[in-house]
Amino acid sequence: MAVPERGPRIRDLGEFGLIDRIAGLTGRAAGVDTGIGDDTAVLDTGGPRLLLATIDIQVEGRHFLTGRSTPYQIGRRTAAINVSDIGAMGGMPRWALVSLALPPDLAVSWVDEFYRGLNEELGRYGAALVGGNLSGSATIVVDLALLGEAERGRVLLRSGAQPGDVLMVTGTLGRAGAGRFALDAGLDRADPAVAACVTAQLTPAPRALEGIAVAQSGLATAMLDLSDGLAGDLGHICERSGVGVEVDAALLPIDARTRAVADRLGVDPLRLALAGGEDYELLFTAAPSAVEPLRSAVAAVAGVPVTVIGRITLPQSGRQITVDGVAQPMTAAGWDHFRTDGERA
Amino acid sequence: MAVPERGPRIRDLGEFGLIDRIAGLTGRAAGVDTGIGDDTAVLDTGGPRLLLATIDIQVEGRHFLTGRSTPYQIGRRTAAINVSDIGAMGGMPRWALVSLALPPDLAVSWVDEFYRGLNEELGRYGAALVGGNLSGSATIVVDLALLGEAERGRVLLRSGAQPGDVLMVTGTLGRAGAGRFALDAGLDRADPAVAACVTAQLTPAPRALEGIAVAQSGLATAMLDLSDGLAGDLGHICERSGVGVEVDAALLPIDARTRAVADRLGVDPLRLALAGGEDYELLFTAAPSAVEPLRSAVAAVAGVPVTVIGRITLPQSGRQITVDGVAQPMTAAGWDHFRTDGERA
Numbered sequence: 001m002a003v004p005e006r007g008p009r010i011r012d013l014g015e016f017g018l019i020d021r022i023a024g025l026t027g028r029a030a031g032v033d034t035g036i037g038d039d040t041a042v043l044d045t046g047g048p049r050l051l052l053a054t055i056d057i058q059v060e061g062r063h064f065l066t067g068r069s070t071p072y073q074i075g076r077r078t079a080a081i082n083v084s085d086i087g088a089m090g091g092m093p094r095w096a097l098v099s100l101a102l103p104p105d106l107a108v109s110w111v112d113e114f115y116r117g118l119n120e121e122l123g124r125y126g127a128a129l130v131g132g133n134l135s136g137s138a139t140i141v142v143d144l145a146l147l148g149e150a151e152r153g154r155v156l157l158r159s160g161a162q163p164g165d166v167l168m169v170t171g172t173l174g175r176a177g178a179g180r181f182a183l184d185a186g187l188d189r190a191d192p193a194v195a196a197c198v199t200a201q202l203t204p205a206p207r208a209l210e211g212i213a214v215a216q217s218g219l220a221t222a223m224l225d226l227s228d229g230l231a232g233d234l235g236h237i238c239e240r241s242g243v244g245v246e247v248d249a250a251l252l253p254i255d256a257r258t259r260a261v262a263d264r265l266g267v268d269p270l271r272l273a274l275a276g277g278e279d280y281e282l283l284f285t286a287a288p289s290a291v292e293p294l295r296s297a298v299a300a301v302a303g304v305p306v307t308v309i310g311r312i313t314l315p316q317s318g319r320q321i322t323v324d325g326v327a328q329p330m331t332a333a334g335w336d337h338f339r340t341d342g343e344r345a
Numbered sequence: 346m347a348v349p350e351r352g353p354r355i356r357d358l359g360e361f362g363l364i365d366r367i368a369g370l371t372g373r374a375a376g377v378d379t380g381i382g383d384d385t386a387v388l389d390t391g392g393p394r395l396l397l398a399t400i401d402i403q404v405e406g407r408h409f410l411t412g413r414s415t416p417y418q419i420g421r422r423t424a425a426i427n428v429s430d431i432g433a434m435g436g437m438p439r440w441a442l443v444s445l446a447l448p449p450d451l452a453v454s455w456v457d458e459f460y461r462g463l464n465e466e467l468g469r470y471g472a473a474l475v476g477g478n479l480s481g482s483a484t485i486v487v488d489l490a491l492l493g494e495a496e497r498g499r500v501l502l503r504s505g506a507q508p509g510d511v512l513m514v515t516g517t518l519g520r521a522g523a524g525r526f527a528l529d530a531g532l533d534r535a536d537p538a539v540a541a542c543v544t545a546q547l548t549p550a551p552r553a554l555e556g557i558a559v560a561q562s563g564l565a566t567a568m569l570d571l572s573d574g575l576a577g578d579l580g581h582i583c584e585r586s587g588v589g590v591e592v593d594a595a596l597l598p599i600d601a602r603t604r605a606v607a608d609r610l611g612v613d614p615l616r617l618a619l620a621g622g623e624d625y626e627l628l629f630t631a632a633p634s635a636v637e638p639l640r641s642a643v644a645a646v647a648g649v650p651v652t653v654i655g656r657i658t659l660p661q662s663g664r665q666i667t668v669d670g671v672a673q674p675m676t677a678a679g680w681d682h683f684r685t686d687g688e689r690a
Binding site: 021035043058101102 | 352355360364373374376385390444457460473486488
């Protein structure tokens, strides 16, 4: 491939540096309530609801391994990570388009199973594939664009957090990261703790209905889904909202199975919770008085717990995390596809 | 990559066989006026207009070559081929999402130039990028999802052609295919005929505004854009409309420059017009009385000519093409990414 001799490379900017650069390069169109920089775009078609749009590309060997995931699981996961983005805006998934680049010698049964997983996950929300595109390729590439709809006045962006708000998270943290390391280490998947973590990694359960419940309550001020890891994703809320944050590590919801697997791996479960990534839980902010109503609203969907893990502060306070009683600066050790993985967990 | 031992491979089905199979595998959702099988999906958000959605993946080495196209050209072309699909439904491009899988050692300037081309082409229609996604990859993969809007009652599908309709095409045929072969053969791009064909190949000019004019007239019965080649794409209209067709090869609009390049290449220009592909002209049908009004409506946009090339027949008449006064069955020698390229031109 022809590469110019001089100038910076993509690896020099990193994923988020490149996103910032691209956001500065894009044009303008009518009907765009929110463009690049949130979980989804928010578009106004003039209809009764707002339109949400997101896209996510996955490359074999980077986002999934065909020797590790079945095509059914890859289909499920492909839908789930996009459903998670729609849900994190308070929207309901509606219509999906998928591009597949596939090796010509791939078995047709792979495609059948991939679509079975994709359709099953979309079908949970009454959503369906409405279009797609195919190409040949040396390796499998899957790209899903998902459209959703949200009530006007009930879309939750990353930008609304206020100093004094509390910071809440659904479910548990670090489990999907523990699952990834368990797979890397070849831990016995018959072990229930390992199995739970591996399932969280291979077929995450997005909190779309919980996200809608949070948004419908009208009580939350900002929300996103945790894809890169708490530390990195929390940075997005701080940047977009212009606030600081204090997280108390002792409050992070890390369940016994994640701790057991982390222990077996010799990995600090706190590192997994902060930077393991791929948990697809919801992170949201609200006034302290809203905690109990929000907890009830989320629990009413499917019983998923909500945990308060910190509070939003003034921007000049920066981003702090208290570990073992000691407050220290929190670094964004989120997943970055263009840098080394060494900084992760 | 783990590939099951038995069962058919993707190459055995081919692209269109796989699309048919996938269409049979997808679920159902509310608000879908038209799903898989047309140029775009047609979705109903309850707004004043209908929403159109399409996606297109391009893989380095298959759809473009970085040594042959500049990143600016790849960006232009990526937008153009999606704009063409929206226009072929009678819609206006509005919002785009792009996924990029890029080698980490790619120059940042490549990304800048790609976006410049993408934004320039989208900007012609007041459309813009509203979201995207990045990944690392060994080779460049570009996937664009484009949303458009069309007036209710003015969307043109592939399925409305009626026996007795005439078949019309915008612009000229075979030029992009001639350009591709000219590039393959290393013909001198300073030659004006070669330059015209190469430009048609690298940065096609989609007929979106012409498509809107055709749809707004209310006179056409079916339309699509020519991406695979006339012979293959015409088959889509016949299948979706349940009709036959007679094409008169002597009527196909093949311009002097395309003929000159074909002559130099030793290629039959008729083969280029039928199966060269990538012309991104509009193919549409209407009653004979509608030809002149449609011609005027299309010419009013930017002067692009409309040519009558045949007529729609009863399904039992099949698909015929008259070459040198002899009617013969027309085969769909359209582009198929999973078969050999030998059948093309």
